[in-house]
Amino acid sequence: MGIRIGILGYGNLGRGVECAVKQTNDMELKAVFTRRDPSSVNILTKGVNVYKADDILSHKDEIDVLIICGGSATDLPSMTPKYAKDFNVIDSFDTHAKIPDHFANVDAQAKAGNKIAMISVGWDPGMFSLNRAYANAILPEGKDYTFWGKGVSQGHSDAIRRIDGVLDARQYTVPVESAVEAVRSGSDPELTTRQKHTRECFVVAAEGADKAKIEKEIVTMPNYFADYDTTVHFISQEELDRDHKGIPHGGMVIRSGVTGWEKENRHIIEYKLTLDSNPEFTSSILLAYARAAYRMSGEGMSGCKTVFDVPVSYMLDMSSEDMRTHLL
Amino acid sequence: MGIRIGILGYGNLGRGVECAVKQTNDMELKAVFTRRDPSSVNILTKGVNVYKADDILSHKDEIDVLIICGGSATDLPSMTPKYAKDFNVIDSFDTHAKIPDHFANVDAQAKAGNKIAMISVGWDPGMFSLNRAYANAILPEGKDYTFWGKGVSQGHSDAIRRIDGVLDARQYTVPVESAVEAVRSGSDPELTTRQKHTRECFVVAAEGADKAKIEKEIVTMPNYFADYDTTVHFISQEELDRDHKGIPHGGMVIRSGVTGWEKENRHIIEYKLTLDSNPEFTSSILLAYARAAYRMSGEGMSGCKTVFDVPVSYMLDMSSEDMRTHLL
Numbered sequence: 001m002g003i004r005i006g007i008l009g010y011g012n013l014g015r016g017v018e019c020a021v022k023q024t025n026d027m028e029l030k031a032v033f034t035r036r037d038p039s040s041v042n043i044l045t046k047g048v049n050v051y052k053a054d055d056i057l058s059h060k061d062e063i064d065v066l067i068i069c070g071g072s073a074t075d076l077p078s079m080t081p082k083y084a085k086d087f088n089v090i091d092s093f094d095t096h097a098k099i100p101d102h103f104a105n106v107d108a109q110a111k112a113g114n115k116i117a118m119i120s121v122g123w124d125p126g127m128f129s130l131n132r133a134y135a136n137a138i139l140p141e142g143k144d145y146t147f148w149g150k151g152v153s154q155g156h157s158d159a160i161r162r163i164d165g166v167l168d169a170r171q172y173t174v175p176v177e178s179a180v181e182a183v184r185s186g187s188d189p190e191l192t193t194r195q196k197h198t199r200e201c202f203v204v205a206a207e208g209a210d211k212a213k214i215e216k217e218i219v220t221m222p223n224y225f226a227d228y229d230t231t232v233h234f235i236s237q238e239e240l241d242r243d244h245k246g247i248p249h250g251g252m253v254i255r256s257g258v259t260g261w262e263k264e265n266r267h268i269i270e271y272k273l274t275l276d277s278n279p280e281f282t283s284s285i286l287l288a289y290a291r292a293a294y295r296m297s298g299e300g301m302s303g304c305k306t307v308f309d310v311p312v313s314y315m316l317d318m319s320s321e322d323m324r325t326h327l328l
Numbered sequence: 329m330g331i332r333i334g335i336l337g338y339g340n341l342g343r344g345v346e347c348a349v350k351q352t353n354d355m356e357l358k359a360v361f362t363r364r365d366p367s368s369v370n371i372l373t374k375g376v377n378v379y380k381a382d383d384i385l386s387h388k389d390e391i392d393v394l395i396i397c398g399g400s401a402t403d404l405p406s407m408t409p410k411y412a413k414d415f416n417v418i419d420s421f422d423t424h425a426k427i428p429d430h431f432a433n434v435d436a437q438a439k440a441g442n443k444i445a446m447i448s449v450g451w452d453p454g455m456f457s458l459n460r461a462y463a464n465a466i467l468p469e470g471k472d473y474t475f476w477g478k479g480v481s482q483g484h485s486d487a488i489r490r491i492d493g494v495l496d497a498r499q500y501t502v503p504v505e506s507a508v509e510a511v512r513s514g515s516d517p518e519l520t521t522r523q524k525h526t527r528e529c530f531v532v533a534a535e536g537a538d539k540a541k542i543e544k545e546i547v548t549m550p551n552y553f554a555d556y557d558t559t560v561h562f563i564s565q566e567e568l569d570r571d572h573k574g575i576p577h578g579g580m581v582i583r584s585g586v587t588g589w590e591k592e593n594r595h596i597i598e599y600k601l602t603l604d605s606n607p608e609f610t611s612s613i614l615l616a617y618a619r620a621a622y623r624m625s626g627e628g629m630s631g632c633k634t635v636f637d638v639p640v641s642y643m644l645d646m647s648s649e650d651m652r653t654h655l656l
Binding site: 120264276316318 | 344424461611616619636649656
């Protein structure tokens with residue numbers, strides 16, 4: 001019997017965790033919990049039950065790690081602390097400014113329940129953060145750059161969809177190649193928001209809608225688009241469904257730093273992701289950290305942790321001997 | 329008073345550690361130990377003594393972490409176990425096939441002395457290994473690729489210098505760009521040694537030497553060059569000194585893997601280094617792990633560790649709160 005995984009919330013992320021479990025040899029999906037009517041939720045794995053989220057505590061002893069697949073805006077701030085006392089939990093909380101508060105709330109509950117909770121797991125925050133940390137540890141004098149894309153921003157797509165006359169939309173965040181190349185060259189450029197990314201929008205307008213007005217409303221939208229060079233393409237729903245159905249994403253974390261007695265040598269560290277499916281990649285990271293949480297809990301550790309606190313050896317289904325032989 | 333660092337061996341790597349200490353706020357160089365005559369070794373840091381390696385044990389209580397800057401062929405296999413009982417030690421042992429033996433020897437001594445020893449620290453093995461491990465943990469189904477360069481291979485340069493009629497030489501390992509692009513595209517190519525890297529040699533021949541014979545001897549040399557497409561350029565000593573004095577290096581670790589119920593989505597994880605100075609970058613990594621070794625020892629841990637066993641939080645001169653606020 002493997003590590004028994006529970007999934008709370010069955011959207012793109014929950015389904016991604018389910019798929020990721022299938023790719024492991026040391027884990028099994030034990031149960032899915034939903035706030036919807038369980039009979040309306042069809043999962044992919046045969047023989048696994050879907051339960052009401054309200055009944056989750058009665059399944060406490062069947063679950064080794066609960067992966068909370070909710071949104072950062074309203075779900076996770078309440079859900080993760082709520083379950084951290086009774087389960088080892090993992091979440092992907094990504095509201096950077098609120099991480100200290102979330103950490104404190106979750107830590108208190110996890111410690112009270114003698115459980116491990118791991119928050120802000122994913123690729124940003126998550127693997128990008130980890131790479132910023134390693135690069136800063138190695139090169140204390142330097143500059144960090146993060147680029148996102150090319151990829152779909154759900155938040156920006158939603159913002160366009162809320163405009164009058166818009167039926168559907170898909171927004172891509174695109175890094176400016178010349179800015180990326182300037183960073184890679186080691187010239188340490190100062191880059192404005194506009195110089196780092198462009199935004200490309202594919203919009204389905206309602207019959208007879210004022211397209212010029214929609215376009216203007218998009219490109220001048222504060223916070224979302226006003227600070228960027230934004231391109232708007234009007235296309236049909238058929239084209240959107242055919243050409244823009246995927247949820248690709250990715251990006252780069254680059255640190256440019258110096259070493260030497262007179263700081264005469266420069267080094268560039270780059271971590272780059274190119275992802276066909278943003279949610280599935282995130283889910284795969286959540287599951288690797290679920291393995292770590294299980295082991296840390298088994299060793300008697302407790303409290304809230306982040307990616308900074310976990311040695312990679314806890315994340316792999318491989319003995320330390322094999323890691324040293326095959327990966328070192 | 330900061331973490332007190334000792335350096336054993338003052339070549340490129342030792343000097344790099346000395347420079348890296350200067351860039352920290354929480355460390356100080358306490359002493360340098362050498363097998364040469366100490367009076368012949370001029371270090372950069374004022375007020376720090378150079379001692380005979382034979383006298384190192386009498387300085388045991390002055391050193392928190394000893395960084396052993398020796399070669400993997402003959403120095404480290406004996407030196408690291410020898411000192412692991414009396415010091416927290418770090419080395420950069422890079423003979424992949426002998427890592428299990430070296431680990432066992434060092435582990436026994438470090439445990440006997442209740443010290444932390446960290447072996448095979450650097451970028452390959454080291455940061456490259458770590459990135460292979462993370463990428464394998466996240467994408468259990470996939471393929472790993474490692475490319476080196478463009479950079480100077482000391483071993484290959486030495487091999488050319490041993491040829492009759494050669495006065496000096498510098499060899500660059502160069503990744504084949506089309507192979508890198510094929511990997512990045514997600515096509516999962518099978519690549520032979522010849523398809524992954526080329527070798528470029530800059531050679532200073534003695535007056536009247538048979539250049540055609542030298543070139544043939546290089547390109548047909550077993551293990552070093554025979555399996556590669558090798559280019560040989562004959563240049564003057566002045567040109568070599570002017571254009572090929574640096575020790576740049578770098579490379580890429582790429583994992584291409586799939587997720588999804590039917591493995592329908594592909595993801596590419598790439599970690600790339602572009603280094604002006606191979607030894608100084610390696611030294612900077614050694615020093616970051618020296619910080620980790622000091623803390624782990626302070627928490628009562630002991631034995632031999634690798635990069636797989638260390639959370640990044642131990643490597644940074646930053647509180648966990650600050651890490652969560654500024655790097656997560």
